[in-house]
Amino acid sequence: MIRYRAFTKAYGGRRAVDGLTLEVPAGSVVALLGPNGSGKTTSIKAAAGLVRPDSGEVVLGAEHLNALDARARRACSFLPQRVSFPETLTGREVVDFYRRIRHVPGDATDRVLKFASLNGAGERAVGTYSGGMVQRLGLAVATLGTTDVLLLDEPTAALDPEGLGAFYRLVDARRQAGGTVFFSSHQLGDIERLADRVAVIVAGRLVAEFTGRQLAARLADRGVMRVRVDAPTAGLLERVRALCPEAAWRGDELIVPGPASMRPGVLDLVREAGGDIRGLTAEEGRLDAFYRELIGAPS
Amino acid sequence: MISLRSVLWLCARYELVLAVRSRWLQMFAVVFAGLALAVASAGYILSGGHGVQDFSRTAVSLVQVVLLLVPLASLVFGGLALTPDRGAAELLYSQPVPRGAILIGRMLGVWLALAAAELIGFGIAGLVVQSQAGLDGLSRYGALVITAVVITGVFLAIAALLASLNPGRRTRVLAAALVVWFVTVVLFDVAVLGIASMLRSGSASRLLISATLINPVDAARTGALLAIEGTAAFGAASLALLRFTGGAAMAAAYVGLSLAAWMVLPLWLAARTLSRADI
Ligand SMILES: Nc1ncnc2c1ncn2[C@@H]1O[C@H](COP(=O)(O)OP(=O)(O)OP(=O)(O)O)[C@@H](O)[C@H]1O
Ligand SMILES: [Mg+2]
Numbered sequence: 001m002i003r004y005r006a007f008t009k010a011y012g013g014r015r016a017v018d019g020l021t022l023e024v025p026a027g028s029v030v031a032l033l034g035p036n037g038s039g040k041t042t043s044i045k046a047a048a049g050l051v052r053p054d055s056g057e058v059v060l061g062a063e064h065l066n067a068l069d070a071r072a073r074r075a076c077s078f079l080p081q082r083v084s085f086p087e088t089l090t091g092r093e094v095v096d097f098y099r100r101i102r103h104v105p106g107d108a109t110d111r112v113l114k115f116a117s118l119n120g121a122g123e124r125a126v127g128t129y130s131g132g133m134v135q136r137l138g139l140a141v142a143t144l145g146t147t148d149v150l151l152l153d154e155p156t157a158a159l160d161p162e163g164l165g166a167f168y169r170l171v172d173a174r175r176q177a178g179g180t181v182f183f184s185s186h187q188l189g190d191i192e193r194l195a196d197r198v199a200v201i202v203a204g205r206l207v208a209e210f211t212g213r214q215l216a217a218r219l220a221d222r223g224v225m226r227v228r229v230d231a232p233t234a235g236l237l238e239r240v241r242a243l244c245p246e247a248a249w250r251g252d253e254l255i256v257p258g259p260a261s262m263r264p265g266v267l268d269l270v271r272e273a274g275g276d277i278r279g280l281t282a283e284e285g286r287l288d289a290f291y292r293e294l295i296g297a298p299s
Numbered sequence: 300m301i302s303l304r305s306v307l308w309l310c311a312r313y314e315l316v317l318a319v320r321s322r323w324l325q326m327f328a329v330v331f332a333g334l335a336l337a338v339a340s341a342g343y344i345l346s347g348g349h350g351v352q353d354f355s356r357t358a359v360s361l362v363q364v365v366l367l368l369v370p371l372a373s374l375v376f377g378g379l380a381l382t383p384d385r386g387a388a389e390l391l392y393s394q395p396v397p398r399g400a401i402l403i404g405r406m407l408g409v410w411l412a413l414a415a416a417e418l419i420g421f422g423i424a425g426l427v428v429q430s431q432a433g434l435d436g437l438s439r440y441g442a443l444v445i446t447a448v449v450i451t452g453v454f455l456a457i458a459a460l461l462a463s464l465n466p467g468r469r470t471r472v473l474a475a476a477l478v479v480w481f482v483t484v485v486l487f488d489v490a491v492l493g494i495a496s497m498l499r500s501g502s503a504s505r506l507l508i509s510a511t512l513i514n515p516v517d518a519a520r521t522g523a524l525l526a527i528e529g530t531a532a533f534g535a536a537s538l539a540l541l542r543f544t545g546g547a548a549m550a551a552a553y554v555g556l557s558l559a560a561w562m563v564l565p566l567w568l569a570a571r572t573l574s575r576a577d578i
Contacts (some may be wrong), residue, residue, distance in 0.1 A: 006528075045389065048389075048393040050389055050392060050393055050577065050578040051577050051578075052575070052577055070395070070397065073394065073396075074300070074395040078390070078393040079390075080385075080386050080389035080393075081386075082385065082386040083386045083387075083389075083390055084384055084385075084387045085387060086317050086387070088317060088320040088321065093316070097313050098390075100301065100305075100309050100395065101301065101306065101309060101395075101396055102301075102394065102395060103301045103395075106304075138390070141390065179559060188450070225354055230422035261429070
């Protein structure tokens with residue numbers, strides 16, 4: 001588990017994180033969501049013992065150790081947001097170094113290199129790696145041990161679909177083994193697929209907590225449906241506006257913003273009016289608007 | 300749990316591999332060899348002959364250059380090597396081992412690497428000197444090489460301290476390294492002489508002698524010249540030094556103590572600073 005109690009950290013008088021109280025229960029996966037500069041990295045680094053709280057505390061692991069306690073380092077594994085390695089070492093040398101530091105048996109090196117799909121590139125110098133390969137190597141190092149707590153700062157940035165798949169399977173396995181995973185992301189896909197809960201942090205403050213499903217529903221309600229219609233009858237828009245006042249035409253596309261639940265009704269109206277539906281897309285609500293809404297700012 | 304000794308060794312080896320692959324090291328070895336050879340032949344040419352001078356003279360002529368260049372090389376190379384960029388530092392210092400052990404282990408690795416470059420560089424020059432001028436004074440040349448290795452350790456310890464004070468900020472570490480070099484190698488002696496010139500002769504000489512033991516560069520110079528030239532090293536000044544310290548053995552002990560302190564204290568402070576720093 002991880003527990004933040006009124007964790008506060010300021011840089012040069014500006015509060016990066018302001019009174020964060022949050023619990024990540026053992027055996028669960030919690031995502032930290034928020035705009036750039038909202039304090040995600042600062043919060044995760046505090047759990048990794050790299051940032052000292054100005055006030056409040058962070059405890060973690062089965063023994064509820066303070067994150068600054070040296071013993072807490074053995075209970076968790078951290079992947080930094082922009083992980084980097086010496087360019088002249090090979091991937092295998094990097095993994096081997098961290099494996100020894102963490103006191104993990106020798107066969108782990110091959111296991112994590114394989115998991116990271118680096119088995120070919122393991123013998124190459126890190127300086128020749130692409131951005132995604134460096135990220136995969138970072139994930140390989142972070143998953144060397146079988147630590148209780150996994151702290152991952154934007155683990156999926158730069159990963160391709162295959163890397164994503166491998167990463168999702170890894171998190172599932174950790175959850176099943178009773179581990180705790182706390183990660184940050186800007187990707188709704190990660191959150192929907194992985195997170196049991198989502199904590200939203202804006203300007204250093206926790207503004208909302210949702211289950212993964214609740215978040216998806218909230219965002220879907222803020223989505224937009226676009227329907228391409230041939231031969232619409234006059235007066236269709238008026239009838240649609242009875243359901244959705246903000247509906248509008250853009251060329252031959254009917255734009256219908258609003259909750260997903262009203263979309264079937266709109267489609268029925270189009271068909272009743274003799275409209276021929278040629279295409280249909282729906283997109284989820286944008287996160288930036290959602291953040292503004294959560295902190296009560298005008299959009 | 301991995302033992303502290305294993306951490307030190309693991310990090311030293313890691314750093315040694317990085318240093319060997321960085322090409323800087325080969326460059327240093329070449330520079331040291333070239334320097335020693337240049338000094339060995341220059342002195343001879345100035346005195347109207349040709350070939351190279353023997354080990355003793357070469358060693359004496361090299362002391363000043365070594366004490367100018369080796370601190371600079373150690374501060375710069377050490378400062379760069381011991382300041383990992385942010386993404387590397389975050390991963391390194393979130394591991395379940397004391398941060399100080401990682402830093403000191405890596406510092407030892409850089410020391411091993413630079414010492415190897417010095418041994419190889421001076422060794423190559425030594426082979427040339429030996430073939431031309433024989434083995435006379437080899438032990439004195441050896442004392443010079445040891446001085447180089449020791450002063451490397453001192454300035455790497457200081458580099459480790461600078462790195463721990465500015466985690467992840469190479470430019471600042473580099474700037475601080477240049478300031479430290481200028482102060483210890485250039486400014487300190489000038490300042491001490493300036494102050495001494497304003498004092499009465501008794502206090503002035505006490506100040507000059509203490510200064511010789513306090514500044515690591517001066518301490519190393521004193522030690523090297525005592526080892527190379529014996530008690531006659533600097534005429535009246537050495538007599539005063541020996542009177543002040545109570546004999547050659549005591550003088551050597553003071554020098555050794557000063558250099559050891561300059562290695563241990565910065566490392567201790569570095570480990571302490573790093574363990575409390577935000578990374
Ligand atoms: N070492 C530091 N020195 C000064 N300010 C910092 C430092 N680290 C973070 N900050 C500031 O703290 C705030 C929060 O930064 P943080 O890195 O935690 O944001 P984040 O949510 O991870 O953003 P992103 O999505 O861009 O990764 C920002 O305003 C940032 O400028
Ligand atoms: Mg971040």
